[in-house]
Amino acid sequence: MATRSTHRSSNRRLHPWRPLTALTVILLVLFGTMAALSSWTPKLGLDLQGGTTITLTASNTSGSGSVDPASLEQARTIIQQRVDSLGVGESEVTTAGNDQITVSVPNVSQDRLRDMVGQTAQLGFRVVYYSEAVASPTASPEASASPGASASPGASASGSTPQANPSGGASASATPQGNNLPTAAPSAAASTDPAAGLPSPSPYPTEAGQGTAPDQALSWQPTNQDAANFLAYTCGDPVVDTPDQPLITCDREGTAKYLLGPTVISGNQITTASAGIPQGQLQWVVSLSFDDAGTKLFGDATTQLYQGTPSSQFAIVLDGKVVSAPQVTQGPILTGQATIDGGSAGFTQEDAQNLASVLKYGALPLAFSIDSVDTVSPVLGGEQLTGAIIAGLLGLGLVVVFAVLIYRALSVVTISSLVIAAALTYALMVLLGESLGVALNLPGVAGGIVGIGVTADSFIILYERVKDEVRAGRTVRSAVESGWVKARGTILISDGVQMLSAVVLFVLSIGAVRGFAFILGLSTIIDIVVTFMFSKPLMTVLMRSRFFRDGHRWSGLEASTIGVEELPGLRPRTVPATSGEEA
Amino acid sequence: MSSFLKQLVRLSHGENVWDVMAVRRRWYLITAAVLLVCVLGLAVRGLNLGIEFRGGAEFRAPVDVTATTVDDTRQAVEQLDLPDMTDITVTTIGDHTVSVQTRTLTTEEVTAVRAGLASFAQVQADQVSYSLIGASWGQQITQKGIIALAVFLVLVGLTISIYFRDWKMAVAAIAAVLHDLVVTIGVYAWVGFTVSPATLTAVLTILGYSLYDTVVVFDKVRENVRELRSTQETYAGAANRALNEVLIRSINTTIIGVLPIFALLIAGVFVLGTGPIKDLSLAMFVGMLAGAYSSIFVATSLLVDMKIREPQMVAWQKTVAERAERARELAAQGAGNGVAVGVQVADGDESGVDLPTADMGAATGGTAGVDGDRHQPSRLPRSRRKAQE
Numbered sequence: 001m002a003t004r005s006t007h008r009s010s011n012r013r014l015h016p017w018r019p020l021t022a023l024t025v026i027l028l029v030l031f032g033t034m035a036a037l038s039s040w041t042p043k044l045g046l047d048l049q050g051g052t053t054i055t056l057t058a059s060n061t062s063g064s065g066s067v068d069p070a071s072l073e074q075a076r077t078i079i080q081q082r083v084d085s086l087g088v089g090e091s092e093v094t095t096a097g098n099d100q101i102t103v104s105v106p107n108v109s110q111d112r113l114r115d116m117v118g119q120t121a122q123l124g125f126r127v128v129y130y131s132e133a134v135a136s137p138t139a140s141p142e143a144s145a146s147p148g149a150s151a152s153p154g155a156s157a158s159g160s161t162p163q164a165n166p167s168g169g170a171s172a173s174a175t176p177q178g179n180n181l182p183t184a185a186p187s188a189a190a191s192t193d194p195a196a197g198l199p200s201p202s203p204y205p206t207e208a209g210q211g212t213a214p215d216q217a218l219s220w221q222p223t224n225q226d227a228a229n230f231l232a233y234t235c236g237d238p239v240v241d242t243p244d245q246p247l248i249t250c251d252r253e254g255t256a257k258y259l260l261g262p263t264v265i266s267g268n269q270i271t272t273a274s275a276g277i278p279q280g281q282l283q284w285v286v287s288l289s290f291d292d293a294g295t296k297l298f299g300d301a302t303t304q305l306y307q308g309t310p311s312s313q314f315a316i317v318l319d320g321k322v323v324s325a326p327q328v329t330q331g332p333i334l335t336g337q338a339t340i341d342g343g344s345a346g347f348t349q350e351d352a353q354n355l356a357s358v359l360k361y362g363a364l365p366l367a368f369s370i371d372s373v374d375t376v377s378p379v380l381g382g383e384q385l386t387g388a389i390i391a392g393l394l395g396l397g398l399v400v401v402f403a404v405l406i407y408r409a410l411s412v413v414t415i416s417s418l419v420i421a422a423a424l425t426y427a428l429m430v431l432l433g434e435s436l437g438v439a440l441n442l443p444g445v446a447g448g449i450v451g452i453g454v455t456a457d458s459f460i461i462l463y464e465r466v467k468d469e470v471r472a473g474r475t476v477r478s479a480v481e482s483g484w485v486k487a488r489g490t491i492l493i494s495d496g497v498q499m500l501s502a503v504v505l506f507v508l509s510i511g512a513v514r515g516f517a518f519i520l521g522l523s524t525i526i527d528i529v530v531t532f533m534f535s536k537p538l539m540t541v542l543m544r545s546r547f548f549r550d551g552h553r554w555s556g557l558e559a560s561t562i563g564v565e566e567l568p569g570l571r572p573r574t575v576p577a578t579s580g581e582e583a
Numbered sequence: 584m585s586s587f588l589k590q591l592v593r594l595s596h597g598e599n600v601w602d603v604m605a606v607r608r609r610w611y612l613i614t615a616a617v618l619l620v621c622v623l624g625l626a627v628r629g630l631n632l633g634i635e636f637r638g639g640a641e642f643r644a645p646v647d648v649t650a651t652t653v654d655d656t657r658q659a660v661e662q663l664d665l666p667d668m669t670d671i672t673v674t675t676i677g678d679h680t681v682s683v684q685t686r687t688l689t690t691e692e693v694t695a696v697r698a699g700l701a702s703f704a705q706v707q708a709d710q711v712s713y714s715l716i717g718a719s720w721g722q723q724i725t726q727k728g729i730i731a732l733a734v735f736l737v738l739v740g741l742t743i744s745i746y747f748r749d750w751k752m753a754v755a756a757i758a759a760v761l762h763d764l765v766v767t768i769g770v771y772a773w774v775g776f777t778v779s780p781a782t783l784t785a786v787l788t789i790l791g792y793s794l795y796d797t798v799v800v801f802d803k804v805r806e807n808v809r810e811l812r813s814t815q816e817t818y819a820g821a822a823n824r825a826l827n828e829v830l831i832r833s834i835n836t837t838i839i840g841v842l843p844i845f846a847l848l849i850a851g852v853f854v855l856g857t858g859p860i861k862d863l864s865l866a867m868f869v870g871m872l873a874g875a876y877s878s879i880f881v882a883t884s885l886l887v888d889m890k891i892r893e894p895q896m897v898a899w900q901k902t903v904a905e906r907a908e909r910a911r912e913l914a915a916q917g918a919g920n921g922v923a924v925g926v927q928v929a930d931g932d933e934s935g936v937d938l939p940t941a942d943m944g945a946a947t948g949g950t951a952g953v954d955g956d957r958h959q960p961s962r963l964p965r966s967r968r969k970a971q972e
Contacts, residue, residue: 047859050712055720100723371720372635377712380643380680384858391850391860395843402838414839442859443784446867449847450788453840453871454795457832460839461799464832471597490802493746494795500742501735501791508731516784520791563596 016537023420023533030427042426043433045441045515048385050378051106052113056368058099067099067366074357075366076101078318083113092437101368123267123358124243126260127301128313128325129222133256134235212244212262218304220261222246230259241320251322258322260315264301267318269294273359275352278339284352285341288359295336303332316359323358388445399452407463410548410556414459417535421455424526425519443516451523454498458531462487462539467562475569476550476557477543484536491531498524595831603879604823604887610880614762621769628772633779633862634684634714636721642683642696642713644704648675656681659703665692676856688715728783732790736760739794747805751889756797759882763793763873770869781859782866789870792840796833797878803829804883815907817900818890822883830879837875844868 034040046053058067058075072095080093083103092104105113212220222230226246235254241247243263250257273288290298305312305328315325326340342351396418403411425448432438465483470476502521506514542548551557551567559567594600603610634641646652653673660671660683672684681704688696693713701708736757743753767786771778803825807814811821844867851861890896 057719057723369717370715371717371723373713373715375712375714377643377645377710379645380676380712380858383677383680384855384860387850387855388847388860391846392843394850395846398842398846399839402842406835443781443863446781446785446788446847446863449843450792450840450867452843453792453836456839457795457799457836460832460835464828467595468597468828486806490799493802494798496746497739497742497798498791498795500738501787501794504735504738505731505787505791508727508734516788520788561595563593563598 016540019533019537020541023529027420027423027427030424030431034427034430037431037434039430039434042429042440043437044381044385045439045444046104046106046374046381047376047442048381048440049106050376050381051104053105053372053374054103054113055096055371055374056101056103057371058101058366058368060366069095069098071360071366072099072101074360075368077357079103081319100371123270123316123318124241124263125265125298125301126247126263126315126317127218127220127305128258128260128311128315129246130230130259131256131311131313131325132258134250134254217244217262217264218300220246222259222261226259230257233257239320241317247317247320249317249320249322251325256322256325258315258325260317260322261310263317264314265290265294265297267359269297270359273356275347275349275356283341284347284349285339286347286352286356286359287337287339288356289338290336292336295334298336298338299332299334302328302334306332316355318358324355384442385445388442392445392449395449396452399456403456408554408556408558408561410463410542413535413538413542414456416538417459417530418452418455420534421451421523421526421530424530425451425523428522428526429519438518439515440519441515444519447516447519448523450520451527454495454524455527455530457494458487458491458527459535461490462531462536463556466539466557470557470562470568471564473568476548476567478569480539480543484539492528495524495528591831591834594827597828599824599827601827601830602823603826604819604884607884607888610884614877614881618762618765618769621765621772624769624772628775630768630772630778631775632721633777633782634716635780636725636778638687638716638720640685640688640693640696640713640715642685642700642711643676643680644683644700644711645679645706646675646681646704648678648681652681656683656700656703659699660685660696663695663699665695676858677854687717724780724783728787731787735787735790743794743798743801747801749805752801752805752886755882755886755889756794756801756878758885759797759874759877760790760793762877762881763789763870766873767866767870771866774865776865777862779859779862781862785863785866786870789867789874792871793874793877796836796874797882799832800825800829800878800883801886804886811899815903817903818896819887822887822890826879826883833875833879837871841868841871844871 056079058072060067076093076095079101080091083091083093083105091106092102094102094104096102103113226248230248233248235250235257239247239249241249243266246262247260248257249260269291271289271291271294273286275284275286277284278287301314305314312327312329313325314328315322317323324340327343340355341347347355399418400411400415403414407414429438429440429444433440462484465487466476466479467483468486469479469483474482499521502517502524505517506521546552548555548557550570551559551562557567559565590600644656646656652675656673657671660673661668665688667686670686674682674684676682683696683700685696693715694708697708697711697713700711704711740750740753740757743756744750747753764786767789771782776782804822807816807821807825807828808818810816811818814821816824844864847860848864848868851858851864855861891900
């Protein structure tokens with residue numbers, strides 16, 4: 001047994017440098033990556049950086065049941081698009097819990113953001129009166145992934161073969177559609193003078209609320225004012241999408257502008273929408289169906305559009321932008337079942353799925369209410385961050401003083417472990433912020449501070465064990481090894497419980513608490529890494545020096561500190577005492 | 584006091600100094616009294632809920648704070664003549680920010696108040712930051728917090744039960760956690776700090792920390808209990824030895840853990856003023872102290888009381904007592920302090936009576952052996968055996 005244990009410890013003697021080297025390599029890699037990315041600071045949460053956070057809660061408008069996760073995800077996508085359209089920079093839209101969506105934008109006080117995010121989706125089918133290609137600053141629409149950019153699709157009766165569209169791709173909207181109106185002035189069916197003057201682009205030709213009801217929408221005719229507005233309109237001008245009003249707008253890419261009639265069918269009249277490849281065909285299509293009222297309206301509309309009055313196109317409009325403008329090519333659709341194909345160019349899978357998703361969103365039985373708007377000014381956020389950092393450093397200073405008082409020279413282990421843990425945490429936060437967008441928020445700082453206690457504790461547990469082992473008659477050197485074996489279990493289970501709480505918090509909580517749970521979990525893992533790869537090997541290495549091994553004054557391992565009269569196993573000086581006690 | 588320090592030193596030398604478990608009733612009484620005060624605080628003073636829980640709007644404007652800032656700001660807001668604006672709270676944050684809390688406002692009202700405050704502070708409107716919280720928001724986060732708490736406790740209970748193979752340890756640990764929860768909430772009620780989501784976060788943290796601490800103590804208890812047969816200790820005795828062995832660790836860890844939080848608390852209260860740091864640090868400070876206390880005095884006491892009622896332990900206790908008696912008779916030590924049927928060993932704690940020399944009593948079950956004055960407590964068997972092999 002004696003030989004085995006010496007053998008074991010002599011084996012150990014080789015070990016400590018390996019984990020220490022490995023840890024050095026890890027640190028070098030982490031900081032090297034930071035240097036390569038030249039990003040040296042972690043991404044800051046909105047509470048430290050300043051910004052606006054809006055939390056929305058969805059409720060089920062169909063009355064019964066809870067919110068469907070798929071619906072919520074679709075709503076999230078749409079809201080993300082809305083926020084992106086504001087161009088406010090690194091925005092973040094996430095779902096939280098069963099029924100919430102959190103919107104975070106790192107710019108202060110976006111009133112518009114609040115209004116935009118909160119509004120319910122406006123999906124509607126409108127009749128196209130005129131359309132006109134516009135010079136687009138963006139690349140060719142075919143290159144774009146959005147469904148609106150795809151070739152102008154044709155609407156056809158369910159099950160029918162895809163109908164080649166006379167005009168595919170960008171050229172679809174290049175040809176003015178409708179009553180062959182001269183591009184100069186629209187000569188609408190309501191034969192009046194071409195619009196003279198009146199360049200002010202007002203999207204509201206009539207008062208809101210006095211507009212046209214859906215069943216009247218088909219017989220709506222544009223006025224001069226509408227025509228003038230259409231001509232004056234340029235893509236990118238603000239649009240107010242009011243269902244009972246005509247709408248002048250562009251597609252999402254800004255490649256075509258449209259004069260649209262009032263909404264004929266609203267999004268909530270769509271019951272299903274899906275993308276797929278029908279049996280025996282090769283092209284992706286989007287199938288949709290309407291409820292009873294929608295079926296009737298869609299039948300009327302397609303009947304009229306099939307005759308080409310005022311055009312053969314209708315537009316699917318989401319949030320005031322034309323997502324897709326299919327043509328009615330296969331006759332009236334009276335069954336309430338329709339498919340939209342990609343015209344001659346065809347849909348890509350992504351196009352079809354995006355369009356289906358938009359259509360489904362219109363059918364989402366969700367209404368959103370704004371639960372909280374939280375704006376933090378950069379000044380205030382900065383103050384709190386500075387305060388937290390100064391306090392944290394001060395606290396660390398106190399910890400160092402305390403550690404030196406209690407552990408004397410051995411405090412070098414605690415202090416350097418804390419430094420290494422801090423370095424690891426910092427590097428990981430920077431890199432995770434860079435790659436996954438993990439942000440450091442104030443609760444995160446709190447999590448890190450708790451991490452100080454946990455990291456120090458691992459050393460303290462080991463130290464107390466080592467003392468126990470020395471009292472039981474081991475030499476300091478072998479006490480470190482055998483004490484470690486016992487301390488290891490305690491450190492692992494206590495860190496395990498801590499990790500468990502971090503995971504539960506992360507999964508179940510919302511908002512800033514998640515950032516906190518993340519850091520807590522991260523620092524727990526780092527604690528294990530640092531303890532196993534740094535603190536313990538460092539102890540082993542230190543024990544090679546006579547200063548620690550012989551328990552010199554101030555080493556933290558003096559006989560008087562441990563509570564023995566003399567350290568076991570020391571070379572006999574005066575008396576051949578093997579152990580200070582009960583020998 | 585110096586005798587207390589001496590005892591601490593002896594404790595750090597691994598001696599079994601205090602018979603903490605002998606006076607469990609005392610800890611129960613103290614704990615009950617503290618809990619009573621906390622519940623009372625909650626009942627009498629209630630919690631100062633932040634607008635996140637009440638619903639409402641809060642505006643923050645950059646203003647160089649002077650003596651009249653609060654009144655001036657209030658006036659500026661009241662001049663706007665919005666309906667139902669009687670309940671306005673104006674506070675200053677640090678030297679450069681004024682905060683105004685009102686009822687929940689509509690979008691138009693928000694714009695009006697912002698403009699009003701901006702012109703008062705002579706800044707652009709977008710420099711006035713605001714938060715608007717619906718009335719149901721607080722309810723939701725509370726609900727989520729409670730669900731998280733419940734799931735957390737169940738999972739942790741299972742983990743501890745499985746790891747220690749003893750559900751009673753899980754029950755004791757969770758009881759300690761609930762204790763910390765009540766104490767923290769009670770302190771918030773008495774101190775009157777705002778309860779914000781940051782506070783909620785802090786409370787959840789300390790639950791994790793409290794469990795962490797309890798697990799460290801219980802790990803030691805389990806280790807000592809495993810050696811019951813060879814050490815001839817009762818369960819309470821073994822647990823008590825574990826406490827003595829782990830106490831120095833608990834004290835040092837708690838001090839190291841609390842120091843940075845203390846610094847945060849000072850910064851939050853005296854420098855930063857109202858804000859998440861202040862809301863968070865008090866809860867963490869109180870919770871950490873409560874967690875360290877409860878893992879030793881609440882969790883372990885409860886555990887011992889549950890365990891010594893198990894038939895197996897009752898029988899073992901009897902055996903230990905009989906053996907102790909026999910040993911004493913053999914040693915022919917009269918002096919009448921032998922059998923000590925009662926729990927009467929309450930002299931342990933502050934009077935500074937050393938455990939090994941004083942009688943630990945059958946109830947708490949000292950080591951039955953004849954070890955008089957030893958440096959090394961009672962953990963001879965396994966480690967010693969190994970060491971000598």
